Amino acid sequence: MKAVIILPTYNEKGNVERLITILEEEIFPKIKNYEMYILVADDNSPDGTADEVRKLMKKWKNIDLNLGEKHGLGAAYVRAMDWAIKEMNADIVFEMDADLSHDPTKIPLFLKKIDEGFDMVIGTRYSGGGSIPKNWGISRKIQSVVGNLVVRSILMRFWVHDWTGGFRALRKEVFLKEKDELTAFRGYTFQVSFLHKAIRDGFKVAEIPFHFLDRTLGRSKIVPREYIIDLLKYVITARFWELVRSPFLKYAITGFIGYLINAISLEIFSEFFKLAPFFAAAFSAELSIIWNFIVNNFWAFGKYKITSPWKVLLKFPQFNLVSFGSLLIIATVVFLGTYIFGNTTFVRQISLIIAIGFFVIPYSYSMYNIFIWKRWHISYLSKLQEKLG
Ligand SMILES: Nc1nc2c(ncn2[C@@H]2O[C@H](COP(=O)(O)OP(=O)(O)OP(=O)(O)O)[C@@H](O)[C@H]2O)c(=O)[nH]1
Ligand SMILES: [Mg+2]
Structure with a gap:
């Protein structure tokens, strides 16, 4: 089976080089039952992230680069998952931030859950010993914790703890089934809507706790206002239609x-x-x-x-x-x-x-x-x- 780790990047030159080195040298050698690949989904970052990746591609042959216009994180993921499945024959695709916030040592645990029969495995910061960074400001902490609670309560699915995170593994079947409904969600709302639709359609979901680390290089791309409004719009309308149809x-x-x-x-x-x-x-x-x-x-x-x-x-x-x-x-x-x-x-x-x-x-x-x-x-x-x- 082939697993492709998708790293979406926008101005992550330094980070992507560090993360890919860790993946290639420390993580992949420990994984025996999967062929491991990396796909960087870059939106023509002006800092030259793509050139950095091209250098790494010379050193390691299991890396691919997928370039596109900048239409937000969701659009980059849809484009890259499509590419990973069609062009790279991926059976499993990972979502993973390129800024070293997501603990790469957990990757084998995600694959283990897939082996156990789960269709989608999500990294959680809010249960089972997972955590958010202690040094986050109070407003960022509140935004993250409250945001997740709001999503969980409105969608009425309390057993999933982390809806907004972007550390996930999924079978290609999940993406192929939901793809057409995902193109509308360009930003971070993509994460919530993708998970919600997968659960709605009966895919089996498991969680893996991890400690989210604050980025040390580069800048955050979150636009809080846009993010909150989009997210609320999605969960309220989705829940409304669910109730009407139920x-x-x-x-x-x-x-x-x-x-x-x-x-x-x-x-x-x-x-x-x-x-x-x-x-x-x-x-x-x-x-x-x-x-x-x-x-x-x-x-x-x-x-x-x-x-x-x-x-x-x-x-x-x-x-x-x-x-x-x-x-x-x-x-x-x-x-x-x-x-x-x-x-x-x-x-x-x-x-x-x-x-x-x-x-x-x-x-x-x-x-x-x-x-x-x-x-x-x-x-x-x-x-x-x-x-x-
Ligand atoms: N290709 C692409 N990647 C993006 C886009 N927006 C964000 N990303 C990448 O998605 C990942 C997560 O974005 P971040 O800005 O780190 O968001 P975050 O992790 O929630 O926020 P921080 O904790 O501040 O880092 C990073 O690897 C970004 O480079 C985009 O529009 N296009
Ligand atoms: Mg980040």
Whole structure:
């Protein structure tokens, strides 16, 4: 198997010479089961980085140079990965900063994870003993830590700790699958969007902790303002569309209509059929449960729909049981609310909203996903979490 380490460079003349020497002399000789190559992706750096690389290419034959216009880090990576896979026949490509911030001694560990079957391995500064430089100013530290926390929370994937870093290894299949969607992200947002899309598509991700070292030569290319705005734009829109496309919104709409059915039929059963309140409430609740079951089955969870009559006979009572749980939650919260704050319309309605918004929705949505339509596989999630520490 062939692995190509891609080093994106913009004015990294001194650094690239030091890093390539370390890779060639200290790291590659220790790796036995991969053919190791280096590809420098330079955007015509005015400091002559490319000439420096050409000199090194005379000394070592496993180095290639890919030149292009400067359109940001993401664009350089897309261009270089394409080149590494098509022209150099890479099976695995690495992303690695050229400024010696990324610890090259970890490279064999990345490859080990690939051997274990992971598709994408990411270096992490935020878990398992990884770290950011102590000498970073407070604003840089906050930017990095908070940035990652924001990304993790908005994307709701807490088990990946370092979203913005650029020390990674991936199988060529990951790049080939996501490539067309990546060209829009030119700057650092590339890292977040690439990882996010890979996880979305079910590629297996592992993390390797490392100590990030501050660069000692050359200048940082980050433009913080642009970076933060781009990043927020990406994670918010990506999450929005994920929610719209996920069953959640359909489930919420179905539930809301179910509530209206419950409320209206309660009045009809009471006023027209003159049923006693207990029966009117029970029948109207059951109507709404039947509505929820059918519409969720064919719409919100349509991909996982239950069609065989036997299964429906089995699932419908389970669904009622889950709904009974919701009923108990509402009854308890409304009881507590009115017990503490008095039995007024205001307290009842607020209690109802709190019960539904904070308890019934998370409860019933998880129950549907886990037990009824089995969209979430809990054992798989916990295994994954275990692996990632
Ligand atoms: N080809 C190319 N490389 C880039 C571009 N922007 C940054 N890089 C390279 O990407 C790597 C990471 O960029 P840095 O500026 O070091 O970003 P950083 O590591 O987050 O920030 P520092 O800690 O300040 O170094 C370095 O090797 C840069 O030379 C670009 O537009 N084109
Ligand atoms: Mg750097």
